[in-house]
Amino acid sequence: MATLTTSEELKKVYGEIRFIFECYPREAENIFRLAIEIKADIEAIDPLIQEMTSEVCPHCKSSNCTNLNGRFDWCDLIYLAALGLESPTFRDGLRDGEPCQFLAERGCILTRAMRPHRCNWWYCEPLLEVIEKWPPRKQRMFISFIEKITQTRKRLCDEFKKIQDGVRKAS
Numbered sequence: 001m002a003t004l005t006t007s008e009e010l011k012k013v014y015g016e017i018r019f020i021f022e023c024y025p026r027e028a029e030n031i032f033r034l035a036i037e038i039k040a041d042i043e044a045i046d047p048l049i050q051e052m053t054s055e056v057c058p059h060c061k062s063s064n065c066t067n068l069n070g071r072f073d074w075c076d077l078i079y080l081a082a083l084g085l086e087s088p089t090f091r092d093g094l095r096d097g098e099p100c101q102f103l104a105e106r107g108c109i110l111t112r113a114m115r116p117h118r119c120n121w122w123y124c125e126p127l128l129e130v131i132e133k134w135p136p137r138k139q140r141m142f143i144s145f146i147e148k149i150t151q152t153r154k155r156l157c158d159e160f161k162k163i164q165d166g167v168r169k170a171s
Contacts, residue, residue: 004072007090013074017081020163027163028082034156035082038149042113042120045145048138049112049120052130057107064124065108069116070100075157076116082156085114117153121146 004010021028072080072087080087088110091101100119102110112120123131131139 004074004077004090007092010072010077010087010090014077014081014087017074017077017160020160020167021081024163024167027166028160031078031156031159031163032082034152034159035079038079038152038156039083039113041145041149041152045142045149046112048142048145052127053107055130056124056126060124060126064122065100065103065119066096067094067098067100068096069119069122070102071118072116073118075153078157078160079117079153080114088114117150121150 004013021031072090077087088102094101100108102108102115108115108119131142134142
């Protein structure tokens with residue numbers, strides 16, 4: 001799952017994914033369902049993430065939100081396309097360590113459900129310290145959500161790959 005580093009790569013791969021969804025919607029029904037499940041789980045965990053980021057991020061002096069974590073990979077695009085969403089415009093020429101192109105003065109301009117997987121699940125040390133202070137039950141719930149989202153995302157990508165491989169064999 002290579003990270004896409006240029007707007008042209010992103011457009012090309014996203015177009016190929018959408019083409020498969022448009023041509024094989026019946027075969028992709030489970031992928032659409034999995035994407036909806038992932039989105040619902042991300043939205044369910046968002047209040048916990050907002051709680052910790054509101055405590056840490058306003059006081060942050062470093063740029064932990066970097067372009068490297070804000071880049072979409074193949075699975076991110078499958079997820080977005082399955083939901084019928086357009087991929088965000090990607091600015092070329094930004095280095096990995098620069099502040100994320102989606103970072104504004106008051107936080108990310110993308111909803112959590114639209115962000116790359118790597119962005120949602122990368123936590124700096126101060127955020128991890130907040131999680132460590134939570135009661136064990138809350139920690140377990142948080143980790144359980146992350147694991148479920150990650151596993152469902154893997155199933156979504158694996159199922160798409162099967163369809164894609166089938167299409168290539170039939171060609």
